[in-house]
Amino acid sequence: MSTTIATRDKAPRRRGDVIFAGIARGAGIAILVALAGVALFLTLEGFPALGASGAALDGAANFLDYVWPLVFGTLLAAILALLIATPLAIGVALVIAFYTPRRISGVVGYMIDLLAAVPSVVYGLWGIAFLGPQLKPLYQWLEEYLGFLPFFAGPASSTGRTILTASIVLAIMVLPIITAISREIFTQTPQLHMEAAMALGATRWEMIKLSVFPYARSGMVSATMLGLGRALGETMAVAMVLSASGVVTFNLISSTNPSTIAANIALNFPEATGLKVNALIASGLVLFVITFAVNFAARAIVARTERERS
């Protein structure tokens, strides 16, 4: 018995097979090399900025002072965007998975996917020309009645191009990502769990709360984190919508706003020369490390859940 298996293992390898397998393997390794190359080249070109000061860093004393307000703005905009997008996205995913008949849910899902297809620069146009002016009265109202909160201290922006507007645009852009992943996980909920809940007399909401959410919890967390990764790195919409002045503030509706790393690069790179380029690349490296860590964690959660389920 064992001899037949051994001879099959030693079947002669054809040259075509070796070449083809080599190409396939090479393509896989090329991707790893590209990813390593991103980190390597950004470090190479960003390194000189660590010793810089003054004009190249917009007057900041050292690189940390330069990058800290940008990191703050990036995190603030992304977290605000998630606060808006996550409940909406989970609601939309629930509608598609449980509240519409199967015939319609495909079309409905496609409409949400179209949101993801719109280029970011068009969102930027829409944010400046439509959303900002529409939100202006809301900001005035917030300043008037909720001005005692530090978030709405004002004075309200006259253009509507505030960090809150930028976050709303970001929220619209990450919503399809969170929706798509949550929907996928909701529809994987074991049919028996749902039917058992219904058989005990649960209403539809109780069924979702008792059988769907416990099953989908880790998936929802990682969907949110993937959305966070997208919101952190989104460039053009923020660069166009936000009128940034690089301050650190929690005031969400005024005309002086913190900038984000990505928007700062997009706004300054075309005209930058010398050390300024290195400083921008170094800030890009910071952004890369942050998003890489967020995505890494999100994917690790997904992978762990999949291993537990299989």
Add this chain to the structure above:
Amino acid sequence: MATITPTPPTPTRSSMHLKTPSLPRWAPLLVIAIAVAASAMLGLLLGWGPVGIAVVAVVLYLVGVPLWSRLVEDGRRAKDRMMTGLVWTAFVLALIPLVTLIWKVVAEGLPQINAEFLTYSMRNVIGDQQGGIYHAIMGTLLVTAWAAIISIPVGIFCGIYLVEYGKTSRLARWITFLVDVMTGIPSIVAGLFAYALFVLFFGEGVRMGFGGSVALSLLMIPIVVRSTEEMLKLVPDELREASYALGVPKWRTVSKVVLPTAMSGIITGVTLAVARIIGETAPLLIIAGKTDGLNMNMFSEPVTTLPVFIYFSYTQPGLPPEAGQARAWGAALVLIVIVMALNLGARAIGKFFAPKKGR
């Protein structure tokens, strides 16, 4: 022991609840009608805008239905009805941006579209003379084509490696994981990477179309790998085994049996990937740059692409600003049409070439 036990009262028809009381099917519709009417009346009297009226109508509905349900049914169903209302509200809220965005782009962009707009470049166009976006359209097509030329072979071969060769090896698991992580790389970081790479060869301030293609392919490869992988996994093992049984070598099996079977899905995935990167702005802003004229040479000098044209035309419109901003809207409409056409095309390909059942 034989005491007389009082006979239990015979249940009357009214006390025998076989069915708990519930709201009629049309109840939510009625509440919607009442909420809209009431809020519209109040709004017209007090002078709110349409947005104010809509917000009040939604709030009235979200309060009204659970209240009625609580009176007639019970607390649990009231909660269920409220959550149904909330979930649908979230859905409508999510669709508002899509509708207003498409309406705005069409309304502002359509008047700009004419033959000259599509066939002229911006070279020597001053003020509000008729300019065009021909150079940007060609730039976008060429940069995207080069990105596709790089990404499609690498992506498909990587997918083949993961499904046909690597399977559960340590290398394959790492590649799968890192490809997933790679889908999250910010596009501007991809642009900076291309710049940092090309600056080593061409010196400071390098701008060229091919650099943009390299940056875009960094964003496109993971999408192609993922869709190829998914599609190859769907190919039944019986097909592979039948081919091996005929003595066909593995590489011929993969290229003549497995790939053709999965081809429609792979083409769909590639088209969606192209649709995703054709609208990218940030990396092209960094490395491809901007110019007013047509540049078909991808290996030297800046190339304007549609998204970058939109960005500069709107934020630095020149004088008078209306002319430049109008061109930005026109270009945005063209870009959206291209992206939507690619999306619909991808779905059509998937449907059209899908392996027919019962063949």
